[in-house]
Amino acid sequence: MSPLQQQIQKHRQGNPVGITSVCCSHEQVLRAALQAAKGEPGSLLLIEATSNQVDQFGGYTGMRPAEFMAFARQLAREQGLAPERLVLGGDHLGPNAWQRRPAAEAMGLARELVHAYVQAGFQKIHLDCSMACADDPARLPDEAVAARAVELAAVAEAAALQGGVAVTTPQAAQQTLNIHAQAFAQAGLQEAWRRVIAMVVQPGVDFDPEVVQAYAPAAAARLSDWVAAQPGLVFEAHSTDYQSEPALHALVRDHFAILKVGPAATFALREALFALAAIEREWLPLEQQSQLPQVLEQAMLAQPRHWAAHYPGDTSAQRLQRRFALSDRLRYYWGEPAVQQAVERLIANLRARPLPQTLLSQFLPDLLEPVRAGRLAAEPWALVRERVQAVLRPYLRACHRNQVQIESNRPEILSEA
Numbered sequence: 001m002s003p004l005q006q007q008i009q010k011h012r013q014g015n016p017v018g019i020t021s022v023c024c025s026h027e028q029v030l031r032a033a034l035q036a037a038k039g040e041p042g043s044l045l046l047i048e049a050t051s052n053q054v055d056q057f058g059g060y061t062g063m064r065p066a067e068f069m070a071f072a073r074q075l076a077r078e079q080g081l082a083p084e085r086l087v088l089g090g091d092h093l094g095p096n097a098w099q100r101r102p103a104a105e106a107m108g109l110a111r112e113l114v115h116a117y118v119q120a121g122f123q124k125i126h127l128d129c130s131m132a133c134a135d136d137p138a139r140l141p142d143e144a145v146a147a148r149a150v151e152l153a154a155v156a157e158a159a160a161l162q163g164g165v166a167v168t169t170p171q172a173a174q175q176t177l178n179i180h181a182q183a184f185a186q187a188g189l190q191e192a193w194r195r196v197i198a199m200v201v202q203p204g205v206d207f208d209p210e211v212v213q214a215y216a217p218a219a220a221a222r223l224s225d226w227v228a229a230q231p232g233l234v235f236e237a238h239s240t241d242y243q244s245e246p247a248l249h250a251l252v253r254d255h256f257a258i259l260k261v262g263p264a265a266t267f268a269l270r271e272a273l274f275a276l277a278a279i280e281r282e283w284l285p286l287e288q289q290s291q292l293p294q295v296l297e298q299a300m301l302a303q304p305r306h307w308a309a310h311y312p313g314d315t316s317a318q319r320l321q322r323r324f325a326l327s328d329r330l331r332y333y334w335g336e337p338a339v340q341q342a343v344e345r346l347i348a349n350l351r352a353r354p355l356p357q358t359l360l361s362q363f364l365p366d367l368l369e370p371v372r373a374g375r376l377a378a379e380p381w382a383l384v385r386e387r388v389q390a391v392l393r394p395y396l397r398a399c400h401r402n403q404v405q406i407e408s409n410r411p412e413i414l415s416e417a
Contacts, residue, residue, distance in 0.1 A: 003044055003218070004087055004124060021046040023091055025053045025061045030072065034079035034086075045081065046124060047072050048089035049117075051096050056109075056116045065090070065120035066211050073214075077244075084216050089124030090117040094152060096131055103133040107148060111155045118159035120211055127152045167219050168201035170226035177230070198236040198258050203251060206239050207263075209311060209325035215240075215247040217254060224254035234258065240395075241267075242326060248398035259399065264391050266331035272387035273343065274323075275363040276380055280349055282359055290346035292339075297322065299336045306332040350380045366390075 010017050022033045022045065030047060037045035053059045054068045063071060069088055076086045093114050095106035110129075117125060129148035132140050177199065184193040203220045206213040217224075227235055234257035240248065241264035251259060277292040300307060300322050307329035311321040322330065333339055355378045361368045367383055370376035376386055 019044055019046050021048055023048040030075050034076055034081045038081045044085055046087045046089055048091040050091045051093050056112050065116045069120045083214055084218055088122045090122045091126050092128040094128040095133055099131050100134050102135045106133045114152045114155045115159045118156045125156050165202050165206045167204040170222050173201055198234050200236045203237050203256050207242050207326050209321050209327045212242040215251055217250050227255045245394035248394055249402050252398050252402050259395055263328040265388055267328045268388045268391045272384040278363045279359045290342045292342045292346050295338055295342040299333045299339055347380045
């Protein structure tokens, strides 16, 4: 069950508990709410965005659902509230903002709205179809309200299947293990079966071009307990890219002992190379420049097979995703001859003389201090590797210096000394 369902179940079982829902988008109000929730151990904080505050076009806050989700989670991290104690909801989702339009048009926009909220990871969805649209009677019959709510609920269910990933159940893991053990035995490969060390399951982590589904230890607890009882076996977790360091530590603690990372590393590579191209653009005459971002764009447009099916939207949205999507389909193009030549030219250009620290400060500010201190060479490839290593070090720390309290039940992550 979700944290919300667990709380409702406690209430129904006679425990007088409830859920505080803060329906607001103002940063300072949300900071105050997060601080207050942190001071009440064990409580949940439900933050809800209304359909006029946040919609697929930005609402009056200027934020779409995925952007509001990222905004709220960032505030929670800054205030020190554990991610599993924050729940995001959408309030009055329906044709509310488009009541002056015909019902068919308003409901079409409402379907887009609900889809955007669910795909962004909002867990509580308030469907409200009680308002009349332009061609409706003044008071909608209950049957019409319910039919429209069902229509939006179907959209929400479909979006949930597309956007989020469900944690593998212990029953499914056990069935997979049993079937494979039997198949190995029938093939006379019992000795090979004894060398099996891990199985791949879904711990509930994933990412798409814009949104990361964070690890929730409570959701994977039963699966973690199951594998603890399987001699010599651990889990291998895929798509752990962009998880926080505390989440990586928690994954290892929960027996997801092999953590796979890929696009996050090439995303960091791209970030660093684009930053160096920005330095080049500010520093050198146009005729000398590598034009690396433009060369990559040309390569991706010339061969769209690696990204076209993954990046929806209009031309502008696709252009943004080609360059900056978390799924990093750009990684398929580094081996193209024209791209390789542009990278080589970029590196050669920046090696010709010492990099200006003012430009390093502007475009790679996190690397300026180690360069000044002499811990990092101001050499292009060294800077690129450092940016990639910054992504990989949390994995190494999680796997080799895991900071958790093993003796406590589902412990919080300890900060590293």
